[in-house]
Amino acid sequence: MSTISIRKYASENGALAGLLVLALVIALMQPAFLNAQNLLNVGVQAAVIAIMAFGMTFVVVAGGIDLSVGSIAALAAMVGALTAGPVGLLVGALCGLVNGALISYGKLPPFIATLAMLSVARGLTLVFSEGQPHETDELVTFLGSNLAPSLPLPLLLMLAFFGVTGLILTRTNLGRRMYAIGGNEEAAKLSGIDVRRNKLWIYALSGLFAAAAGLVLAGRLGSAGPQAAAGYELDAIAAVVIGGASLSGGVGRATGTLVGALVLAVLRNGLNLLQVPPFWQQVVIGVVIALAALLDSLRRR
Amino acid sequence: MNALITARGITKHFGATKALDGVDLDINAGEVHVLLGENGAGKSTLVKVLAGIHGHDAGTIEGRASLAVIHQELALVPELSVAENLFLNRLPRRFGFVDRAEMRRRAPELLRKVGLNVDPDAKVKDLGIAQQQMIEIARALDKDTSVLILDEPTAVLTDTETDRLLEIMAQLRDNRVGLVFITHHLDEIQRVADRITVLRDGRSVGVLGPRATTQHMIELMVGRPIDEQYPRARQRPGAPLLHIQGLTRRGVFEDVTIEVHAGEVVGIAGLVGAGRTEVARAAFGVDGYDHGTVAVDGKPLPRHNVQAAIKAGLGLVPEDRKGQGLVLTATVGQNLELVTLDDRDEKRLHDIAGKLRIKGRVEQPVKELSGGNQQKVVIGKWLLADPKVLILDEPTRGVDVGAKVEIYELINRMTAQGRAVLLVSSDLPEVIGMSDRVVVMAHGRVAGELPKGATQDQVMALAVQEIPA
Known part of the structure; x- marks a missing residue:
């Protein structure tokens, strides 16, 4: 490999290099990190954020943002627990469609529209649950279970969603349009792309993915809680950004987002193993997010 | 010194x-x-x-x-x-x-x-x-x-x-x-x-x-001799392909009628603010209008509908290359395929990229290209869609001489294949040199039409004229 292609490889996989270094440092300080069971745990912990972040990737690539994914996840899980899992998925996609409609046809900035949905979806979760956690049914509980002793389903689901996301982004017209819309909405419009209708689908997908993440979370816990997944939207955005996507749109990849979600999970797990007090963990995570974004911005210069 | x-x-x-x-x-x-x-x-x-x-x-x-x-x-x-x-x-x-x-x-x-x-x-x-x-x-x-x-x-x-x-x-x-x-x-x-x-x-x-x-x-x-700055190869005009009839948007343009035939290049000249770009955008369905009709090959287009306009065979190369023409975060290839996503054809895409003599690979980020090559990419995405009528709005603005002549040759090739071109340009020698007829706009109206061979003075005389309200 020539110097140029090595450099190109490194610049496209900066997040991956960061993940490996992070894992190495933690492993050196606490060998128990490399324990197979622990690594599986990391994967399971990453799954919920990753699935949510894959949906967020569509939105960010298309130049938007979705603050409502945490609330949608909670609402979908709650509806799933009170009725049935698939109904939860449907509700999530519907919430996303409403986001999309407010943004494309109501011309609201995505930040505002999804901020409103964050509140509405969380409020509905509280209303439906009457403030109480509700047990999930067998189907949803199965989503959080292990297929075999060392084969957790959430991990497999994460990989499946990863594949689907990559496929949508690179192999479908909807995906190609996301890059065009995020890169230059006006040029996309003048090329005959129905920007408004595509945005509907993009936000609906984000809602659907958030709902799936919510069901996996509820499945793992065996119950849907009224305050579940609160603040997860920020982790999802962080994962997407650590993965190298640009919040100004047009740039982002499924692999990047997967790595971003793993970075967050490895970090949390490592900090626990190293017995860093939880209050300090938040500080460290914040610093890492800033560092990742900083490195990315330096690399692009 | x-x-x-x-x-x-x-x-x-x-x-x-x-x-x-x-x-x-x-x-x-x-x-x-x-x-x-x-x-x-x-x-x-x-x-x-x-x-x-x-x-x-x-x-x-x-x-x-x-x-x-x-x-x-x-x-x-x-x-x-x-x-x-x-x-x-x-x-x-x-x-x-x-x-x-x-x-x-x-x-x-x-x-x-x-x-x-x-x-x-x-x-x-x-x-x-x-x-x-x-x-x-x-x-x-x-x-x-x-x-x-x-x-x-x-x-x-x-x-x-x-x-x-x-x-x-x-x-x-x-x-x-x-x-x-x-x-x-x-x-x-x-x-x-x-x-x-x-x-x-x-x-x-x-x-x-x-x-x-x-x-x-x-x-x-x-680095080579250039024979002619405006190498227009004229064709015998065929059936009307684009018919803009009485197009009006209150306060912007009024009663604009322009007809472009197969094989023809019709120029639109005028001062900045005469309403040329506005008419082009309205005809293409980017913006709406109050009265009038736009028809491509005899079929009337619905108002304010870019998708329908493209389907009917209309294309528009907008005046602002970076703001409206290109997705700068994407590659040359991704820009070329923008209009034809539903009907992708890798082989044709490479053909067109080669024909346009775009300096740079299809996988290269489009922002690394020079202005002239970027403009060729914008035109190329329309050539892939093969429209019956292509509207070019300031197609050579900020484009160097060599690439300009190449763009003129593309215009010639389109009209030789029986397509029609509507050329909006503020560059007087260009709009006169490359058009078979020049429509001059002033204050949102058509001030007059000049045949091939008009002088710059004739165009300017129409462009600055006061039109009674």
Whole structure:
């Protein structure tokens, strides 16, 4: 490999290099990190954020943002627990469609529209649950279970969603349009792309993915809680950004987002193993997010 | 000699490409030194090296301390006043607060230097682009700048504004300022240049004196003889393909009727603000309109519907390449396939990229291409869709001579295949040279139509005419 292609490889996989270094440092300080069971745990912990972040990737690539994914996840899980899992998925996609409609046809900035949905979806979760956690049914509980002793389903689901996301982004017209819309909405419009209708689908997908993440979370816990997944939207955005996507749109990849979600999970797990007090963990995570974004911005210069 | 800046053997690489290759350049006090070259020849890179924005890999530069660059994108703060912009970054202060009185006192003197008569308290955003440019020049002069580099300043100016700028440049030259002037307009060069350094492929290929002919400049620039600047190959017109009938949007354009036949190029000339772009956008369905009809090949189009217009066989290359034409974050290939996503054909895409002679690979980010090559990508995405009628809005703005001729050849090829072209252009020689008929617009109406061979005077006479309300 020539110097140029090595450099190109490194610049496209900066997040991956960061993940490996992070894992190495933690492993050196606490060998128990490399324990197979622990690594599986990391994967399971990453799954919920990753699935949510894959949906967020569509939105960010298309130049938007979705603050409502945490609330949608909670609402979908709650509806799933009170009725049935698939109904939860449907509700999530519907919430996303409403986001999309407010943004494309109501011309609201995505930040505002999804901020409103964050509140509405969380409020509905509280209303439906009457403030109480509700047990999930067998189907949803199965989503959080292990297929075999060392084969957790959430991990497999994460990989499946990863594949689907990559496929949508690179192999479908909807995906190609996301890059065009995020890169230059006006040029996309003048090329005959129905920007408004595509945005509907993009936000609906984000809602659907958030709902799936919510069901996996509820499945793992065996119950849907009224305050579940609160603040997860920020982790999802962080994962997407650590993965190298640009919040100004047009740039982002499924692999990047997967790595971003793993970075967050490895970090949390490592900090626990190293017995860093939880209050300090938040500080460290914040610093890492800033560092990742900083490195990315330096690399692009 | 009184050289203010002496650059010798400047070489600069970007990755594997050599952007500058051993360029020498002297800038003397009291001269206008023109940098001429096609897009991608290395002018901007040279300017950036001189200004210290880019480093250089080899060569020496002496005396670049007092240099200011006026870029095409102006570095002004729209919400601040003229005076505040003039002293941005070094506002006069008293007791730690901004000394407005001092600022107002010094501003007029600076504005006089560039012959600008505006209220120092006016907000910059309320001024025209030409005035904003002058403010930036004035700001540079306040810092005792001895070398002023103007990077395509006239690209955004009207003819009168350009005249004004050239006068100011001549005045600054008389005051012993060294000026570096970049422009694609050869007539401007003939009016102000003392020396012309021609760049091609990152090398300096010649230094010309003030009396160089346009022919000589062009040939040095493209590195081969150019037979004809406007190689229009006329076709016998066929059936009408585009019919705009009585198109009206209140307050913008009124009762515009234009017909374009198969094999024909119809030009739309007019002053800036005459409503040409607005009509083009409305016809293509980007914007709506109040009355009238647009029909392609006899089929009327629904209003305000780009998808339907494309389906019917209409295409539009918009005037603002970066803002409306390209997805700069994407690759050449991704830009080319934008219109034809539903009907993708890798082989045709590569065919077209080859035919357009786009310098650069299909996988290359489009932002790395020069202006001319970027414009070819925008046109290429429409060629892939093979429209019956293509509307070109200022297709050669900011495009170098070589690429211009290639774009004209593409127009010829389209009409030879029985397609039609509607050419909106502010470049009078171009719109006259490449059109079979020229429709002149003034104040949102069609002021008249001229046959092939009309003169610039005839076009201007129609363009400036007052139309009774």
